[in-house]
Amino acid sequence: EAGVTQFPSHSVIEKGQTVTLRCDPISGHDNLYWYRRVMGKEIKFLLHFVKESKQDESGMPNNRFLAERTGGTYSTLKVQPAELEDSGVYFCATGPQGDTQYFGPGTRLTVL
């Protein structure tokens, strides 16, 4: 069974540019989560989808971040415009019914 995949693995952009991160869940996993780890800090929750619906987006830092999950399959997280403090590793996690979450490899975002 394929695991959670994320693309790209690394992204380096200039401040003010736009970046879109993608997450492909494990097949059949209705729950999809985004987390972020900024340097020196713990992994922090951003938001939670159940299928295509946003269940909880309380962790989204501001309105420069937009997450979508069209059709309840893959998800994208767009940052527009990117700021220096957005640098970090963005993890996607997915899970079947229940609270078990399996993490993807992450996307390392560097904003210069």
Add this chain to the structure above:
Amino acid sequence: QKEVEQNSGPLSVPEGAIASLNCTYSDRGSQSFFWYRQYSGKSPELIMSIYSNGDKEDGRFTAQLNKASQYVSLLIRDSQPSDSATYLCAVNYDYKLSFGAGTTVTVRA
């Protein structure tokens, strides 16, 4: 105040010894508890979950939960060099995981 605290590392143990990792959490409504292992540059890998008070064993790993004390621990028995990694304690409330900062374990051959 941090929501999830882990014992500071790094923790160095000789091969074959027991590694003991501790975690405390602040939210009494927390519903489930997880231990993830993360190798450098890799994704967190789920190794244990525990939902009720007491011990749960899986191979060389034992998780212990004490909700009254808001305490979770992980024991790694017969530590192997391949166990060298950062171990993350994660606490679930309403499907949101709160993570500790992690404890780095090094197993000396």
